Amino acid sequence: MTNITSEIRSFNRFYVSHLDILDQFYLESQYSVTEIRIIHEIAEAQQTTAKNICGILNLDKGYMSRVVKRLTKDGVIEKCHSVTDRRAFTIKLTTLGTELLKELNDIADDQTKLRIQSLTTSEQEKLVDAMATIKKLLKNEEDKIAPVNITYRYDLRPGDIGYIIHLHGKIYNKESGFSSEFESYVVETFHHFLADYRPEKDRLWLAELNNQIVGCIAIVHQTDLEAQLRWFLLDPSVRGLGIGKKLLGEALDFCQIKGYKNIYLLTTNMQERALDMYKQVGFELSETQEVSQWGNTFLLERYDLHL
Numbered sequence: 163m164t165n166i167t168s169e170i171r172s173f174n175r176f177y178v179s180h181l182d183i184l185d186q187f188y189l190e191s192q193y194s195v196t197e198i199r200i201i202h203e204i205a206e207a208q209q210t211t212a213k214n215i216c217g218i219l220n221l222d223k224g225y226m227s228r229v230v231k232r233l234t235k236d237g238v239i240e241k242c243h244s245v246t247d248r249r250a251f252t253i254k255l256t257t258l259g260t261e262l263l264k265e266l267n268d269i270a271d272d273q274t275k276l277r278i279q280s281l282t283t284s285e286q287e288k289l290v291d292a293m294a295t296i297k298k299l300l301k302n303e304e305d306k307i308a309p310v311n312i313t314y315r316y317d318l319r320p321g322d323i324g325y326i327i328h329l330h331g332k333i334y335n336k337e338s339g340f341s342s343e344f345e346s347y348v349v350e351t352f353h354h355f356l357a358d359y360r361p362e363k364d365r366l367w368l369a370e371l372n373n374q375i376v377g378c379i380a381i382v383h384q385t386d387l388e389a390q391l392r393w394f395l396l397d398p399s400v401r402g403l404g405i406g407k408k409l410l411g412e413a414l415d416f417c418q419i420k421g422y423k424n425i426y427l428l429t430t431n432m433q434e435r436a437l438d439m440y441k442q443v444g445f446e447l448s449e450t451q452e453v454s455q456w457g458n459t460f461l462l463e464r465y466d467l468h469l
Contacts, residue, residue, distance in 0.1 A: 237256055323356070326378050341457030366378065379391065444467050445467045
């Protein structure tokens, strides 16, 4: 245990030093890191109370009172009478406060980009994955997502496909830098899927958390003996819970039951997490081609699995 705690403390020292947050003021502003955190939380809530912020950030009430007084004096926040209790006050950002936060966020974004610019796309993804793992492991128990909370279905409902398209556009833009042209491509693929949909040969599985789609995968028939695996996607917030493995297993079991002899998929060399899963179940690279589309240049790859 001593080695573990030493490593954790060593990482903490490294990361604090890496972020240059040992200075008294955050990003050369007139506010401390904690004060900026308070401003962030107020912005997230849009309108909240000092008591709520104390609970979220585990702050002393006296300290919070002094910060609220200062931020109010500086014109960063303003107090408003509570709608439910005229004796109480809520706080929210002023126009000045919103502009200040945007300016600091822009500076922080630029600094972050500079810190990771020497890393390859693959290394950046590994860094983000490692950070996500730390966040997931150190969350309070009540905030953790348990696999038992994930539900699965394959009945299509109004709005499902629209939301899946939204997820593809959002996640691939953030993780692979794909432009809105990619989202247009996904729309087109779903148009063909619905036009040729055969329930006895095609299926789309959905994973949900609190009735919201967080993952999907599909099998689309090409011939009586061949099918394509499509739209395998997981929201970053639920990765590492075995959801992808379950979805992939369900899809391949369906293929065997329906008598498909060959399953193929088209992907890119940038989707490293998914590629590892494909290879683990037996998919093999059969074609590769360098392409420039969707605002990026990458290897378009085909993988096949013979059943």
